[in-house]
């Protein structure tokens with residue numbers, strides 16, 4: 062069977078199963094456990110449309126009854142997960158034509174399964190992000206302003222809560238049809254894109270942001 066689970070869908074399944082695992086551990090009422098499991102099974106099915114019978118059987122969770130079986134299920138599912146398509150350094154440079162001294166992400170980052178490609182250039186305080194939207198590469202170069210904030214923030218993409226050194230405010234450089242026009246937006250995002258990619262369960266906000274920044278909506 063070919064990979065059919067997108068990385069963010071896999072993250073969503075993992076998140077549901079962490080919930081189920083804690084029910085297994087903390088609940089003794091078999092009826093409550095079964096109800097919770099049935100709900101989670103439905104939620105997982107709803108992540109997909111047009112599943113084949115084999116695919117449906119693979120994601121079915123009705124046989125899961127303990128932490129051990131959950132772990133097995135998750136590691137088996139990993140074989141059917143696919144991330145963003147591979148991108149070449151040439152294509153990366155094309156997305157960020159205006160960045161004069163673009164530092165490319167490491168090869169390791171390039172090969173992992175991911176929802177989006179993100180990397181940090183500390184020397185110029187910018188976070189770069191690339192995503193494949195409808196078979197086209199789009200990206201954003203986000204400036205990281207200096208702040209002394211000690212507050213915690215929530216990542217817009219994955220909802221992770223962290224202090225400034227984990228989740229920071231960024232301001233992407235927006236493309237405008239009128240070269241003299243200026244648009245300023247900002248949002249909070251994880252500095253560690255690899256971790257963010259392990260947590261993100263929906264691409265809705267990411268796509269909306271990228272469309273705004275690239276003047277596509």
Ligand SMILES: [Zn+2]
Pocket residue numbers: 216217218219220221250251256257258260
């Ligand atoms: Zn995040």
